[in-house]
Amino acid sequence: MAISSIQSLTTTWRKCLPAALLLGAFAVVSQPLQAVALDQIAVVVNSDVILASEVQQRMQMLRASKAGKGLAGADLTRAAVDELVTERLQAQYAKENGITVDDATVDRAMESIARQNRMDLRSFQAALQKEGISMTALREQTRRKITADLLRKQLGGGKITVSDREIDDLIASQSQKITAGERYRLQHILITAPNGATIEQVNAARNKAEDLRKRVANGEDFSSVAKQFSDNNAANNGGDLGWQAADALPxxxxxxxxxxxxxxISAVVRDQNGFHVLKLLEREGGKRAIAAESRVRHIxxxxxxxxxxxxxQKIDAIYQQLQTGADFGQLAKANSDDPGSAARGGDLGWAKAGQMVAPFEQAMNAQALNTVSQPFQTQFGWHILEVLERKQADQSADQLREKATSYLGGRKEEEQYKAWLQGLRNGAYIDYRMQGAAPHLQLK
Incomplete structure (x- = not known):
């Protein structure tokens, strides 16, 4: 692969590197460094030092990467020093806490980068050399970034939680984009509480709407409730608003x-007209994620x-009983070691792709409806299953919530990690000796 410039190579790397390596991990570039007769100390970080030549090299790296775009002069110097100080502090903490990245891990990372650039390691090294980039320096930069990622994961340690309210708020904030091009057939109940209503009137309207929502959520006919109680013109039609485009709705x-x-059925929705309860009858348009789901039971x-x-022996005996007409549900209740489903006659409910372990999902997908599988094994033990129903389900909402959870969790983890890094800095001895190297009291 011909690489015409340092910029093209760094762009390629940024596409291929794992997340842990995407913080500007580019080593020595081809521009000659300013000659330094006697290398000077730029920064002292606890018991380590950062040399002026290292700062100059990092400035060159930043110029060659997107992270350094638009930086110049003192801003570029501070950015380079900030990266180096952070790396030193992380490395010191990792060493003190026994976190190491061995050569084999770095080797695998380098081989992965080379493969994604469609090269073997030898060809990749040759391409780097043509650009004036040191393979040794890139390896050490990669090692530091892997170390930082290990620290981030260790510090996160499963402590990040994302509430349903946070997920709902994020999705709601992006609702115009999410629903672009969609149309809905809706039923609607309105309890009016217009602007200017007293507090007592507003509270009475809210309580009435909440009570009506509970009634329809518990199975009472929406049309009948809307005809009897809704204050809008559609009440006579059972609250049916017909088909409405997303961009035409409040x-x-x-x-x-x-x-x-x-x-x-929606939660109670408040706007300037009062309190609304919506039921989504049909949806069309937009981008939907439709996938197969199976309702399955097992022993x-x-x-x-x-x-x-x-x-x-036990699973084989149960299978023989099923072959002679024994009731699946009763055998599951009496014998299954999955207490949650056993109480329901083995019923696991609706399962979507990726929800079950691979051997179970493979057996489930291969099994004909309303037939009993032969015994098969997973890491949990021996199973027999029966697929009761299959359907094509809209999983858009579930996928949306999963993406929102991942985004919010990642953002919280990043905020937590930055706060930890700032604490690490606050407790460290850092002496900035190079002119213009000290930060403006901010953590990058």
């Missing part, structure tokens, strides 16, 4: 609809509870 409706699936004989040979 923003409060769109925020609620972005979180709903067909058949759902598990645990290999944690029984020795392997005994577990296999």
């Amino acid at each position: 923003s409060s409706f769109v925020r609620a609809l972005s979180l709903m699936q067909v058949g759902d 598990l004989i645990s290999t944690q509870k029984y020795p392997p040979a005994e577990a296999k």
Whole structure:
């Protein structure tokens, strides 16, 4: 692969490097460094020093990367020093806490980068040399970034939580984009509480709307409730608003609809007209994620509870009983080692792709409806399953919530990590000796 410039190479790397390596991990570039007769100390970081030549090299790296775009003069110097100080502090903490990255891990990372550039390691090294980039320096930069990623994961340690309210708020804030091009067939109940209503009137309207929502959510006919209680013109039609385009609906409706699936009833929605309850009857248009789901039940004989040979004998005996007409649900209640599903006759409910472990999902997908599988094994033990139903389901809302959870979790983890880094800096001895190297009291 011909690489015409340092910029093209760094762009390629940024596409290929793992997340841990995407913080400007580019080593010595081809521009000659300013000659330094006697290398000077730029910064002292606890017991380590950062040399002026290192700062100059990092400035060159930043110029060659997107991270350094638009930086010059003192800003570029401070950015380079900031990266180097952060790396030193992370490396010191990692060493003190026994966190190391061995050569084999770095080797795998370098091989991965080379492969994604469609080269073997030898060709990749030759391409680097043509650009004046040191393979040794890139390896050490890669090692530092992997170390930083290990620190980030260790410090996160499963402590990050994201609430349903946070997820709902994020989705609602993006509802106009999420619902672009969609149309809905809706039913609607309105309890008026217009602007100017007294506090008592507003509270009475809210309580009435909440009570009506509970009634329809518990199974009472929406049309009948709307005809009897709704204050809008559609009441006579059972609250049916017909088909409505997302961009023609009030923003409060769109925020609620972005979180709903067909058949759902919204929470009570407030706007300038009062309190609304929506039911989504049909949806079309937009980008939907449609995927197969299976309703399945199973019997598990645990290999944690029984020795392997005994577990296999038990599942085979149960299979023989099923072949002679025994009731699946009763056998599951009496024998299954999955207590949650056993109480329901083995019913696991609706399962979507990726929800079950691979051997179970493969057996589930291959099994004909309403037939009993032969015994098969997973890491939990021996199973027999039966697929009761299959359907094509709209998983857009679930996928949206998963993406929102991942985004919010990542953002919280980043904020937590930055706060930890700032604490690390606050407790460190840092002596900035190079002119213009000291930061403006901010953590990058």
